Amino acid sequence: MKIASVAIHRLSVPLPRPVRTAIHNHAHADTVAVELRSDAGAVGSGYCFAFGAKRAAALAALVEDLAPFYEGKDPSGVVAHFEAAWRSINFIGHSGLSMLALSALDTACWDLAARAANLPLFRYLGGERTRVPTYASSGLWIDYSVGQLLAEAEKFQAQGHRAMKMRVGGPDPRVDMERARLLREAIGPDVKLLADVNQGWDEPTAIRWGRELEAAADLYWLEEPLPYEDLEGCARIAAALNMRIATGESDYGSLGMKRHLDVRAADVLMPDLQRMGGVTEYRRAGELCRAYGQPVSSHLFMEASCHVLAAAPNALILEHMDWWQTLFTEPLRVENGEVLVPERPGIGVELDPKALARFRA
Secondary structure, three states: OOEEEEEEEEEEEEEEEEEEOOOOEEEEEEEEEEEEEEOOOOEEEEEEEEOOHHHHHHHHHHHHHHHHHOOOOOHHHHHHHHHHHHHHOOOOOOOOHHHHHHHHHHHHHHHHHHHHOOOEHHHHOOOOOOEEEEEEOOOOOOOOOHHHHHHHHHHHHHOOOOEEEEEOOOOOHHHHHHHHHHHHHHHOOOOEEEEEOOOOOOHHHHHHHHHHHHHHHOOOEEEOOOOOOOHHHHHHHHHHOOOEEEEOOOOOHHHHHHHHHHOOOOOEEOOEHHHHOOHHHHHHHHHHHHHOOOOEOOEOOHHHHHHHHHOOOOEOOEEEOOOOHHHEOOOOEEEOOEEEOOOOOEOOOOEOHHHHHHOEO
16 A cells, blocks of 8 residues: 555634633634545545644645655555654754644554554554543633533533543632632532643642642642743642642653653653654653653544553543544544544544535635
8 A cells, every 4th residue: 555645634623612721712723634545545634733824824834845755655654754754854843833744644644554454543553442531621611600610510421521621720829729629519529620720820829729729629630730841840849749740741752751751740741642743752752651650641632642542551541622523524432431442443533524625724
């Protein structure tokens, strides 16, 4: 099998609700979807995104620039193709848009290679788990009223979720504490509650109010309490608090994860598929975490990430974010707090041609 062509789709995907966090305010995910089409008729897909149409245009140009490293090649040589593309971006760097662009191609190539082998991606990667614990992340935003917060938590539970993430980091931490307390009271002790600060605190605030959150809400983890590059500060917070600290989604490549691991910046690392550069580096990040005795989670991109985690012995929990579900012919299923990993070849879901046409930018 050879990759006969690379199709690049620029899309503007409307979010189910505008995202409001300590650092975000967005209504669309400006997305670049990639299809690697083989000479045998099989198609592998991946996508990357940016907030901002002009940034996404630059991202699409980089995907197009890297496409020749895949065109005409056997998809089973996915790691070799990644390495060639990786070397080619050395001058512009292994971070930023270049890594995001590479991720869409690398993920699509893994999808196509697994399809060629007639295996679901997680089995192609050597895994056996058909279920991965997950948490609902598509809501509980910082600008919700308490009523909206509690209503959405109830909806998540009705959808089969047994873990969910709220956002904190507002101007008054006492408001965050009260909202977390009320949410914990509403969902009961058996549902895992996570909180994401979205890099909105400084170190003294994180330690003081992290302790308050521990007492008020029995958190499963506290995520990105500081600006992501402050690894030493995050490590001091992780040492000061009893609950898990999670971070890593904003750094690039497996070497970025190694920087976090070397200073013990967190208890859980959550690599972002596109900032890793795709499945190739995401797997390496997971192996690094395993070597350091730490669990690995995920950030966004649940369609491919669920397969990587299903094949990782140290996988902890998958972020369930539904922003791109409308791009695919069917959503991932959630049952009793777990995602059912598709057993069909590749990532097991297909890009919907009607959605590609509807969201074309």
